[in-house]
Amino acid sequence: MAERVLDHVEYDRFLDCVHCGLCTSACPTYLETGDENNSPRGRIYLMRAVADGKLPLSDTVQRHLDLCLDCRSCETACPSGVQYGRLIEPFRAATQEQASLAGQDVTRSWFHRGILYGLFPYPNRMKWALAPARWAQRLGLDRLAETLGLFSLFPKKLRRMQRLLPPLPRPERALPVVLSAQGTKRARVGLFTGCVAEAVFSPTNRATARVLQANGCEVVVPPTQVCCGAIHYHSGTAEQALKFALQNVAAFPVDGLDAIIVDVAGGGALVQEYKHIAEELCRENPQQQTALRALAGKMRDVSEFLMELGPVQPTGSLPLKATYHDACHLVHAQRIREQPRDLLELIPDLKLVPLAESDICCGAAGSYNLTEADMADRLAQRKLDNILASGAQVVLSANAGCTLQIQAAIRKSGKPLWTVHPIELLDLSYRNEPPPEFLRVQPTTN
Amino acid sequence: MSTLRTISGGPTDGTESAGAQMLERFRAIVGDDGMLSREDELLVFECDGFVIEKKAPDVVLFPTTTEQVVQIVRICNEFDVPFVPRGAGTSLAGGCLPVGGGVMITLTRMQRILEINLRDRYAIVEPGLVNSHLTRALQGTGYHYAPDPSSQGACTICGNVATNSGGPHTLKYGVTVNHVTGLEVVTPEGEVIQLGGVADSRPELDLTGLFVGSEGTFGICTKAIVRLTRDPAAFRTMLGVFETVRQATEAISAIIAAGIVPAALEMMDQGIVEALEAAFQFGFPLDAGAVLLIEVDGLAVGVDDEAKKIIDLCRESGAREVRSANSPQERQKLWKCRKQAFGAIGRLSPSYCTQDGVVPRTRLPEILDFIIDCGHRHGVRIVNVFHAGDGNIHPILLFDERDEAQTQRVLQASHEILDKCIELGGSVTGEHGIGVEKLSFMQKLFGESDVAVMSDLRAALNPDGRCSPSKLLPTAGACGMEEVPQIKPGRKAPM
């Protein structure tokens, strides 16, 4: 096993860690368990021990590594610049390889094959798959089924997925390939629409497009774009991730665009990681490497891009008390912390209150809330407690996964809170639309 | 001494059953979830921020209440095994090293804030609370908890109590002991006692003051009453740029001598500035010999006067220029640079080690000259970033640990620097603690009777020496355990 790890992981990266421990309390799983084994420093120690042949890759060690959310909070906290992600991702690839050689590849399970890899990456398949759920929701059948315990007949992971589902929007027609700029054209940008997001949060993509238009951007939406490959990369099936990446290279006319806009934080981070994929998986193909890097170089989170461009002042008043949740892949992977807050501050009458542990993962973490249900629930509860303590009516979340997770927690708590993408709030303000009906009461003072 | 050792080390004459029996007793207290005893889960507990000496405990326990700590300690006594408390494991002196193995009592699951009382200016917290989490909870109240070690985002209050932690802002506000008024302690025998309290003027010995900084050798802190401090109304943050280290240290002496108590006064030399500039592009001058990061705080009406005095003193000492941070963002960035300085060292060299010496502030020029000379003599590159206002130096010795001869020279050089600190009337540790790292220096710093009095005191409160053995004092107490010889310098990030 040690050799296999060394094949994948650059050993010197282990040496960057000086074992100071400043990362520990930035780690959600450490905060919850207090166990060094579940901290970044501890995990690096474990991985290095395996690489050194000091420890076998036991089930216990594997458990501690699996419990990592990939939130990268530790990278923000680390003063030594340890690239934790670039340790654990290749380490996982190594263990995957080992497991598949031993014939126990988890990625061959029904869940990974059918749902994670077969359904999530494809918006159309997702829309169809979700259609019964949407109808059930509209007819109130989901409540009925829940009451009758019908869902308990589903496999456990499917049941969790069902509970995570938000009220689903009507399926919308695909966005046009080109949307024109309002007023003077200031930029030409591509819009990356994502997969899970386009199915479950299609209004967000539309709001992003409108906000960009309102800011003088011509928006190009290539119909041939595909899933970013995040799920595959993070769960150790890198080849498929590369395949998706290359398809996206083909879909976006990189040279003719000032930026490629992403409004899903996880996907955005991944496009950044296309650089790493380029380095790790295209060593022998410099052409692919260059193309991937070019694509990654153009990628911008929508808030980051708007703040660089200089946003047009929105005018619609939204007298709400709101709090902003930092999506890990925005704040930690891309270091985008201030821009979304700065944008929100532009909205007339919106009161932004601080959220304790705003940058601690909510437990969604891609498919984590399906594979590590217990920890995901604990972190959702932690997030919910902090949200309730903030006294906000609106939770702003810029990542689809987080939104699903936080919405589910809020639904369970029965509190009348609204979870929404910051860009949708901004869109309301640009369009002078009021907030949803149920929020039009005076915010409670806190 | 350690019965438990036989669990991992193989059975000998029936002791295994005693060990197994003990584990069962622990399990009954903390449950499966609160206990680690597999070798592959104990490994990560073999060291803290000090990585030279390693020893894994035989079992790690995660109690959640004082009562559980009491029961655990009593069982340790019953089975005659050593035990050591641990917080976040950020000690830079091996404070959490389980010398001799035994039971590690990890307090990270006792992390609640039990009470915040602004009217009476105190908070009662559990030991595993992260330092900065208390500050976070106090945000917006106008109060804060003053001790701010650079590791405050991770280190725990009980760890701060054990080592009497400092930090940049302790120059003006004092270290941990100045901000703790009471403690709940589980004694080495497994009794709960209350030291100090909330109210002032108690007719009793200041045992809280004695316990703070005792590095776990007097028992396990399970609750702390800490004092809350008013937030300052205004800050002024300045950066003094000097041609030479000598000029900078003279400016420090001049500022202190003028009776100004800055909130913080930190020095960084050229080597550090170079690394920081590479990491953060703040705009530090690369050709300067040294820079001083100076902060004053207080009333808005007073800080400008004080800042002006400091600027004048810097100029008189030969400062090339003195810049002021013009916005909160700029101030934040300056502090980020300072607090993360050690992380940036990785850009200068594959390995480094640091020391935590202290000298009287008027002797700073001398010790810095000595350090530079020492580096030349041993052919070791040394860079400096430290709490100048306290005289607390952190020379960083750069090396490549694969070069054995160089490694030995670094060890030699760092020992010479500490000896020099003692010679100049200083100390070998300002904030990291003696731990296991600097045991050999205790006899240089203190005389025979000093050490004897301290050892007797430890024997009085920790009679069997089971609690945190082989820490702080060179004598091993009743345990008869050898101190671990230091064979090479560490690569570590001092705070």
Place this chain on the structure above:
Amino acid sequence: MKSFTSDNTEEHVPATPAELSRLLAENAATDRRPLLPAGGRTSLQFGYDPVSGSVPVSTTQLSRVVDYPARDMTITVQAGIRIEKLAATLAAERQQLAVDVPQAHRATLGGVAACNVSGPRRIGLGTMRDYVIGISAVDGQGRLFKAGGRVVKNVAGYDLCKLLVGSMGTLAIITELTLKLRPIPESSALLWASLPDIQTADRAIERLLTSATRPHLIELLKSVAARHIDSAVHADLSCHDGGICIGIGVEGGPREVSWQLATLKDELIEFGPTDLVEILDDDCQPVITALTEFSTASEEPLTFQAGVRPSGLSAFWTEAAARGISLQAHAANGVVLGHFPDELATLEHAQTTLEDLRRLAAKWDGCVTVLQCPPEWKAELSLFGPAGGQRQWESKIKQSFDPHHLLNPGRFFVEPAARTH
């Protein structure tokens, strides 16, 4: 070194720490006479009476300034130096030991440290424990030892400075101290006002906790006490009967002081202050001195010091005032000093009153200590109240430093003499 005082009693006056060490070692090895450590003898009335046959050990010959690197803002000095002398030495460099000490012309530094003396400015400036960074002392077995050092930041070894400060000479006799110093501020001011009652004063103090200013002294005086101080300094702190006098002190640069004074007046206005008096710069010290000496005014039958949570101050004050007790409080700390009136001048009255006060203080996590009372009461009166939670450790520590119980045996809380309480 052995000498005899005027009334021909025996007394030891060692000239060097080494001599003191030999003396105590010999005593421990041979006679085992109980010893009475003494500095300026300003606190000898405190605590239970010395065991008969106790021999005083005076530190007054140990009064050398060992090292004063003024630019370091530290001083190392022998323990027998008089506070007044020390203050003069420091003042020459515009520095100070920022602790208020009564009878400064007599009190010695070692005594001040051993008794942990403090005064009105403790809220802003702290107490001895915040200033002692190094200590040398001789324990009951004659071991001369040191702890801490001469640098302001140091975590090597046990912090015996903290242990010995306030240990009342029961563990060791302090021979030398290294102190952290503070600059004498350029400017200072006191603002005095009269408030209608304690409840109003309490609200005013609460307001001061969030004041834009940073007072280093917040003092409350009952009118009787105010008059007392008034006459001592001939300041005009007029304070009408039944009212409460509040004094607030600020210091710093001249601009800071005048801005704070103005701000304080604004902040106090809602509490209806009357008789506002401002005292500036050099005129402040006599008032602070008078406030400091209040605890030692000895004509009254009994003087106590209580410490309660600041939020309990008003309740405690009300009860004490109702009993006619003359009161002073370092309000922000919840420290109350009181002199019993003559009506309570019987042991029985004193006992019940003290019990009442202790019950009340306990509600606010506090305690009441008798500072002085007629010697004949001491056989019956509990001077320190019920033992706190740490008594078990105190006994062990005493045993470790003074195994033969030769230093101030039975006099203090560490091992109070058996009483009937």
